[in-house]
Amino acid sequence: LKTSKSKATKTAELRKEKVLTLLQNHGLTMYNDLDQGKFPQFSIPSRSVSNIVYDKKLRQYILGNASALRSSKNMSQLRSFTQLAWLAFFANKLIREGKTSTLRDIYYSSQAFAIDFEDQPESDNIIVDLEAILTSAREEFHIFPEERSSVFGDLTIEYTVPGYEGKRMNLSDHPDGYLIGPSLSSAELVDTSAELVIAIEKGGLFTRFVEEKVHKKFKAIIVDTAGQAPRSTRYFLRRLNGELGLPVVILADGDVYGEHIAMVIKSGSANAAHLRELTVPDAKWLGVWATDIEKYKLPTIPMTESDIKRIYELQKDPRYQEGNWKTQLEVFLKLKRKAELEAFSKYGLTNITDKYLPEKLELAKSL
Amino acid sequence: LKTSKSKATKTAELRKEKVLTLLQNHGLTMYNDLDQGKFPQFSIPSRSVSNIVYDKKLRQYILGNASALRSSKNMSQLRSFTQLAWLAFFANKLIREGKTSTLRDIYYSSQAFAIDFEDQPESDNIIVDLEAILTSAREEFHIFPEERSSVFGDLTIEYTVPGYEGKRMNLSDHPDGYLIGPSLSSAELVDTSAELVIAIEKGGLFTRFVEEKVHKKFKAIIVDTAGQAPRSTRYFLRRLNGELGLPVVILADGDVYGEHIAMVIKSGSANAAHLRELTVPDAKWLGVWATDIEKYKLPTIPMTESDIKRIYELQKDPRYQEGNWKTQLEVFLKLKRKAELEAFSKYGLTNITDKYLPEKLELAKSL
Numbered sequence: 242l243k244t245s246k247s248k249a250t251k252t253a254e255l256r257k258e259k260v261l262t263l264l265q266n267h268g269l270t271m272y273n274d275l276d277q278g279k280f281p282q283f284s285i286p287s288r289s290v291s292n293i294v295y296d297k298k299l300r301q302y303i304l305g306n307a308s309a310l311r312s313s314k315n316m317s318q319l320r321s322f323t324q325l326a327w328l329a330f331f332a333n334k335l336i337r338e339g340k341t342s343t344l345r346d347i348y349y350s351s352q353a354f355a356i357d358f359e360d361q362p363e364s365d366n367i368i369v370d371l372e373a374i375l376t377s378a379r380e381e382f383h384i385f386p387e388e389r390s391s392v393f394g395d396l397t398i399e400y401t402v403p404g405y406e407g408k409r410m411n412l413s414d415h416p417d418g419y420l421i422g423p424s425l426s427s428a429e430l431v432d433t434s435a436e437l438v439i440a441i442e443k444g445g446l447f448t449r450f451v452e453e454k455v456h457k458k459f460k461a462i463i464v465d466t467a468g469q470a471p472r473s474t475r476y477f478l479r480r481l482n483g484e485l486g487l488p489v490v491i492l493a494d495g496d497v498y499g500e501h502i503a504m505v506i507k508s509g510s511a512n513a514a515h516l517r518e519l520t521v522p523d524a525k526w527l528g529v530w531a532t533d534i535e536k537y538k539l540p541t542i543p544m545t546e547s548d549i550k551r552i553y554e555l556q557k558d559p560r561y562q563e564g565n566w567k568t569q570l571e572v573f574l575k576l577k578r579k580a581e582l583e584a585f586s587k588y589g590l591t592n593i594t595d596k597y598l599p600e601k602l603e604l605a606k607s608l
Numbered sequence: 609l610k611t612s613k614s615k616a617t618k619t620a621e622l623r624k625e626k627v628l629t630l631l632q633n634h635g636l637t638m639y640n641d642l643d644q645g646k647f648p649q650f651s652i653p654s655r656s657v658s659n660i661v662y663d664k665k666l667r668q669y670i671l672g673n674a675s676a677l678r679s680s681k682n683m684s685q686l687r688s689f690t691q692l693a694w695l696a697f698f699a700n701k702l703i704r705e706g707k708t709s710t711l712r713d714i715y716y717s718s719q720a721f722a723i724d725f726e727d728q729p730e731s732d733n734i735i736v737d738l739e740a741i742l743t744s745a746r747e748e749f750h751i752f753p754e755e756r757s758s759v760f761g762d763l764t765i766e767y768t769v770p771g772y773e774g775k776r777m778n779l780s781d782h783p784d785g786y787l788i789g790p791s792l793s794s795a796e797l798v799d800t801s802a803e804l805v806i807a808i809e810k811g812g813l814f815t816r817f818v819e820e821k822v823h824k825k826f827k828a829i830i831v832d833t834a835g836q837a838p839r840s841t842r843y844f845l846r847r848l849n850g851e852l853g854l855p856v857v858i859l860a861d862g863d864v865y866g867e868h869i870a871m872v873i874k875s876g877s878a879n880a881a882h883l884r885e886l887t888v889p890d891a892k893w894l895g896v897w898a899t900d901i902e903k904y905k906l907p908t909i910p911m912t913e914s915d916i917k918r919i920y921e922l923q924k925d926p927r928y929q930e931g932n933w934k935t936q937l938e939v940f941l942k943l944k945r946k947a948e949l950e951a952f953s954k955y956g957l958t959n960i961t962d963k964y965l966p967e968k969l970e971l972a973k974s975l
Contacts (some may be wrong), residue, residue, distance in 0.1 A: 300800055317935040340819055340957055343812035352907055387811045391756070391787055404821075415782070415791030416772055420758055422815060424783040443712035444754045448789060452707055454771075540719055586716040590707055 249429030251525075253401030258335060259536055260382055263375045264333045271326070275597065279402070280314035286373045286515055293514045295559040300507075301524040302514035311370075322355075324367045326373075327356045332371065332382035339403040341383045341423045344368065373515035380473055381427055390474040391418035391444075393437050393451050394462030396481075398428040416451050416464060426473050430484050436460040437602075438481050440524075442468060442493040442502055446582050446593070453594040459602065461488065469502055475519045478506060482521045488607055489521050492598075495529030495550045496579035499567055508560055525608050527601040530565070531572035533579045537597065540587050541578035548579065565608075616796030623794075624703060630697075630742045632702045638693070647681035649812030650692055653740045653882055655664060660881045662926040667874075667889040668883035670741070678737075686726075692741075694723045699738065699749035706770040707791045708750045711735065713718055722771045740882035747793055747840055757841040758785035758811075760818050761829030763848075765795040783818050785832060793840050793855040797851050804969075805826040805848045809860040810867055812870055813949050813960070817868035820961040826969065829854065836869055842886045845873060850890045855886045857972055859965075862896030862906065863946035864918045868935055875927055892975050897932070898939035899948045904964065907954050915946065932975075 267283070274281040287307040296303045311322040332348065335342055342350065345401075348364040351357070358364040368379055375382070396412045402424045409431065412419050419425060441447055441462045447465035455461055460482060466474055482489050484518070491506055493499030503526035509519050534541060552574050555561050561570055585593035629871070630782055638648040653659070653673040663670045678689040682723050687727050688966045698717065702709055709717065715731040725731040735746055743750070756971055757963030763779045769791045776798065786792060790812060808814055814832035829848060849856050858873055870893035876886050922928050926938055940946070952960035 248719055341815055343951075345948070345950045345951070346812055346816075346953050346957070349907060349948075350957060352954040353956055384816070385812070389758070389784070389811060400783070402783060403819075408781075410782060413773075415777060415786055416767070416769060417756070417787040419782055420784040420787060422811075423785030443829040444756060444789075445713055445752070448708055448752070449713075452770075468863045540716060581712070581716075583710070583712045583716045586713050587719040590709065590713070590717060602771065605649075 245401060247407050247429075249399035249401055249424040249431065250406050252429055253427060257383070260375065260377055261336060263332065263377070264329055264336075264382075267329055267374070268336060269331075279545065280296050280312055280324075281326075282310055282312035282314070282318075283322065283370075283374060285309050285311060285370050288369065288373060288515060293438070293511050300519075301509045301517075302511045303518045305541070313475070321367065321370075324351070324356060324358065324364070325370055327354055328350060328364075328367050328371050332384075335383040341385050341387060342399060343387055347384060362594060369515070376517065378472065378516050378518055380423075383423070384487055385423050385426070386468065386471045386473055389420040389422050390467040390471055391420050391447070391465045392425070393418040393447070393478070395433055396430065396435065396462055397432040398425065399431050400424055400428050402427060413456065417446060417547060418451070419465075420473050421464075421471075421477050422449065425449060430480060433462065433485055433487070434460065435462045435485075435487060438462045438464060438478065438487045438489045439598075440464045440466050440470070440478060440489060440491045440506060441582070442466055442499060443582055446492075449590065450594060453591055455598070458594075459543065459598070466493075466506070469498075470506055472513070472519055475509075477508055478524070479518060479521050482523065489524040490527045490602070492527050492582060492601075493529070494579070494581045495531065495534055495556060495584075496544070496581075497548055497570070497573055499529060500526065500566070500573075501551075501555060504560060504566065512515055525605050526565075528597070529582060529584075531569045531576060533597075534576060537585070539580040539584040541576075541580045541584070544573075544577050544584055549574070549577065576583045581592055614766065614796075615775050616766035616768055616798065617773050618634070620794060621625055623748070625911075627742065627744055628700065630744070631696055631749075634696055634741070635700075635929070639746060645867045647692075648680035648689075649677055649680055649681070650689065650737075650741060651675050652678060652737050655736065660744070660878050664882075668876045668884075668887045669896065671881050671948055673834070683747060688734065688737075691718070691723060691725065691731070692737055694718060694721055695731075695734050695738050699751075702750040706753070707754050708975065710752060710754055713755070714751060730931065736882070740760055743884065745839065745843060745883050745885055747790075747843060750790070752790050752793070753838045753840055755834065755838045756787040756789050756830045757834040757838055758787050758814070759792070759829060759844070760779070760785045760814070761823045763797065763802065763829055764799040765792065766798050767791055767795050768772065769794060781825065785814060785830075785942050788831075788838075788844050790842050793844060797847060797915060800829065800852055800854070801827065802829045802852075802854060805829045805831060805845065806965075807831045807833050807837070807845060807852045807856060807858045807873060808949070809833055809866060810949055810975045813859075815962060822959055822961055822965065824939065825961075826965070831859075833873070836865075837873055838888055839880070842873055842876075842888070845891070846885060846888050849890065856891040857894045857969070858891055859894050859949065859968075860896070861948045862898065862901055862951075863911070863948075864922060864940055865895060865917055865941075866892065867920060867933070868918075871927060871933065893932070895971055896947055896951075899944060900935045900944060900964075904952070906947040906951040908943075908947045909942075911944050911946055916941070 271281040491503040641648040856868040
């Protein structure tokens with residue numbers, strides 16, 4: 242008879258209690274205000290552009306000290322105050338009942354309570370407000386993205402979701418990969434023989450890497466980001482890095498979007514400046530660099546107008562002001578051509594795993 | 609010591625041998641032609657609109673008897689003849705080496721052999737030619753889509769991919785769901801306690817269904833089609849239906865695209881008229897019907913111009929000429945409004961699983 246709770250279950254309960262306590266405190270403050278004849282209100286860290294600053298030490302965007310009020314006293318704020326109070330109530334309910342939701346679902350669920358959102362962008366915005374107030378990602382209060390990316394490798398996890406508590410799974414058992422959904426996001430990372438995490442942008446290449454046993458040859462956990470990594474995937478990468486001490490390297494298409502996929506995994510986005518748990522500051526962008534295009538004689542595609550426009554935009558971003566990030570943008574702009582990860586197949590299906598990957602991993606040691 | 613091969617491995621080998629034999633026969637014919645001083649050629653079932661007909665008995669689109677030649681004798685056909693011969697060679701190589709590829713990857717891989725494709729649409733088209741010649745889906749010769757949908761439920765499978773032969777997995781062990789990639793597509797379906805397959809359009813709802821234990825309450829295997837079901841998913845649904853004898857029901861958004869998602873799972877698409885293994889003729893579309901919008905008082909969104917245009921298009925499709933398929937298109941056109949699966953959350957998160965699903969399953973018995 243198993244009488245004591247496992248470490249995984251305890252950790253999950255602590256994380257859950259933390260968010261519930263935060264929510265409860267806000268609820269208590271509201272009741273106290275009412276008892277004292279005051280209009281209840283929320284103070285929300287301001288997310289206006291002027292309050293988003295790049296923090297060099299944390300190596301990510303953060304919010305400054307400005308904050309905004311949502312007061313029930315102010316007629317123009319009453320609507321958003323009520324929406325926010327409802328969302329806090331609903332988040333509390335989701336966590337306690339062990340249920341999950343999506344952004345879209347929240348928009349409709351509000352209607353069950355006669356809470357009026359004009360459209361989904363309005364409810365999405367209130368969800369970000371609650372994240373900013375709690376400094377907790379929405380996944381912590383059970384609102385998950387629709388998009389799921391996946392993972393494969395020798396990693397034993399222990400579930401903490403209802404009905405699966407204490408059950409373990411090794412993420413090398415299903416060679417098509419494991420979806421990074423609510424259950425995996427909240428699971429305890431128990432044990433691994435891996436020494437490295439490789440995040441890769443495309444499903445086809447992910448499968449190639451599994452087939453070519455990259456997980457064994459390079460002792461790696463492989464993560465398919467399926468394009469721009471969803472937040473739950475960035476959170477998972479951060480956990481692999483922080484909790485297991487595994488270095489994270491990133492492979493994306495050789496274009497401005499690929500470079501930015503790597504940057505967002507590494508240092509987050511301005512949109513999520515109110516959060517701290519979505520970055521991997523020591524992650525390394527392995528490629529495909531603009532300079533790899535000539536070096537590896539890759540077949541290329543001409544850039545579109547919007548590719549070029551995007552380069553000019555990123556050149557204004559403080560994170561692209563120095564080092565390799567800056568250099569590669571300049572070379573992309575000079576070449577005006579881009580190369581996909583699949584381009585290596587010109588030299589054989591396994592060229593990318595046999596030649597490019599080991600060369601880049603060797604190089605990464607000095608990055 | 610295990611000396612005899614399992615049934616799963618044998619089935620997989622037979623399937624593999626079948627495709628290899630087909631490829632080999634085409635190769636032999638080509639050599640024989642050369643030996644006899646003849647120009648080798650391929651005869652390809654024509655996929656022109658005039659040769660695509662709806663077969664009422666098979667309940668899907670099929671190709672008529674017209675065929676097209678790709679002869680090495682004809683200068684204008686030499687290019688596509690060579691591309692096709694290369695693809696057959698490359699497919700043979702992929703199967704023998706146990707490797708997989710994607711459409712994009714094939715385009716680049718051709719360059720390793722100095723085979724010239726103008727762009728990916730040209731190589732995609734040659735891949736369909738090979739499918740038509742072999743009457744085999746490209747997955748059979750190891751070309752898989754990038755998109756992956758997922759599955760969850762009490763189903764034990766046995767892998768047949770290299771390195772995993774004979775290993776078994778129960779698809780209820782990972783509550784985020786199992787990706788339907790190359791390994792799952794080629795696995796043997798060993799055992800299930802399920803009596804039903806529910807295909808659902810959206811990841812968020814898939815997770816809701818797992819959380820609400822739909823797999824237990826309704827003895828169901830749940831498949832997330834993630835929008836329009838990728839071909840590998842349609843192929844998997846067909847196998848669940850054909851090999852395990854499980855009825856398949858479909859839930860999609862209440863709009864013209866949702867109705868067509870159900871139709872394509874049931875009877876395929878004109879684009880795949882050259883194939884037989886991508887349909888589930890007895891699959892039932894459970895909803896969301898246009899008539900459900902009023903019946904369940906669902907919150908709606910106005911249709912766009914392109915929604916309405918799409919209805920007019922489908923009204924010309926022979927499959928929408930009668931019964932519920934026809935009726936629902938008409939009601940959509942009358943309402944000019946649509947409702948998403950998430951809309952049920954207006955009546956509580958579990959309204960869709962507690963009320964709508966059982967009512968629709970009951971109704972389905974008489975459909």
